[in-house]
Structure formats: C-alpha cells, structure tokens
Amino acid sequence: METQVIKGLAEEGRRPTTLFLGMMGAKGGSGVSMFAATLASVISRERKLLMLDLDSNSSHRCSFEKNGFPGISNLIMLIGENGADALQHLIREHPMGFHLLPGFRVPEEEGLLTSEKLNVIYEHLSRHYDLILIDVSSNHHMMVNGALNPCELILLITRPDLLSLHCALRNQELVERVKGIGSQRWGLVINGFSRATLIRPHQITDALQIPLVAILPEDPQAAENFSNLGKRPSDNSPFLEAITGMASRLGLIDQPAQATSRRFYSGLKRALWG
C-alpha cells in the first residue's frame, strides 16, 4: 500500500526514512514470534511492511510446509550479484499475510551474518519498505551483534513472572551496552496476562523503567493457530484485539493516507512519551 508521497519519492528513486521496529524477548518462549507475526499481519493491511526473521529457531520459516528455501544469509551474496533484484528471489508471502525475509536454515548460516553485512542488508531493504520489523526473539547472538541498532523502537516482550523480569533486565542491559540506547527507545509488552498473574504490570515497568505499550492476554486458541502453520488469530481473538488496539494507539495503523513514515513515528513518540 503506497501513499502518494511515498509513490512520488519512489519515482525519484528514493524513499522517505523507513521505520525499524525491533522485537526481542526476556527469555525463550515469551511469545515474541507470535506477537511479531500478528502485529505484522495487522500493519501489513495498511503499510508496506517486511518482517525479518532473526530468531535462532527461524520460527517464521516453520510456518511453511516446505521450508528449506534460502534466507537472509543468502541475501548478502545475492545483493552482490543481482543488486536490487535479489530481494525478489527471497521474500515470501507469509500465511498470515505479510512479506517475510526468512531466517537461517541451519545454525551455521547465523555465523555468516556479521554486523557489517547486516548493515548492508538493512540499507538495501529500507529502499523498498516503509516499516521493517525485526524479530530476534531470545537470540542473544543477534542482540549483541547490533541487529537491533537501526531500530527507532525496541519492543521488549516479557511474561509476567519474576524469572522473566530478571531475564528482561539482563537482555535490556545487553542491547544497551552494544549501542548505548537511551530509555526512550524501548516499549514494554507484557504477554500472557491473566487473573491468576501475581505480579502487577506497574511492578514490571518500575523495575525496567520502560513505558508499557500493551498487555496481551493468554489466548490458547491464537496459540494453536500460530503453531498450526502460522494461521492468523480469528477475528474475535482477545490476543488479536489487544495487538490491533496497540497498533492503533501507536499510530502504526489508521493514519491519514498522506502520512509518511517519519510523520507516523512522531505520532508514535507522542503516544508513548508525551
């Protein structure tokens, strides 16, 4: 979905600044990939979005029945050979309705991605997309590799328990150490909240000093869909509803047609930090 402004710039061979959104977890199984895929499917209806899978499990690759196709580690070679056309060979349409650049097929491919190579890839991708969503999940190698460096906003997804909180603090510190990112670049998502949860949301935000962006409910039906070859949650899913509300509050959807990425990022900053 291209706005007039973006179309005009594309004709001149350049795009307005692309917004990079990072997604990382407190620890394994925090729900980052399910959250990221659902958010991507919601935003993709309105914006040109790409999901980049840097999850060590390549979760999003697993949403395809035949999933041995090349991924991000192969892109770096193809960019050299084919220039801009390289992307066409690698980007997939995810079953949940967004563009996906698949991750690593085997752990060895992960080792090929140095931060310099990632920068080349980011620069290349930003010529084609308004919004790039990077899922690192609980992949520590990618957290310390500068994979989240271009992100204007990093969403930290945590379960509401003490162990997750402890791990969230450690991962936040890890990423901040790489780039010295200020606290205004973080948003917190509490996933899997229910009546039985003992720890309160404000206790988590107080400890992490990160603005709370969303509280997502436990939703076994959405989880079953996600695990079943990446199906979108049903329209009445409370998980989907919470994410759609969040995307709207942050100005990631429902923006005036003429808005550029930079303008909706200003809206996002206002919504988060006043």
Ligand SMILES: Nc1ncnc2c1ncn2[C@@H]1O[C@H](COP(=O)(O)OP(=O)(O)OP(=O)(O)O)[C@@H](O)[C@H]1O
């Ligand atoms: N709100 C929720 N309600 C119910 N189940 C959930 C919820 N969020 C995530 N899950 C389930 O928890 C499991 C882990 O989720 P997911 O793979 O998204 O986590 P992750 O943080 O990406 O994990 P990893 O760090 O291993 O990549 C999945 O089976 C998922 O369907």
Ligand SMILES: [Mg+2]
């Ligand atoms: Mg994951």
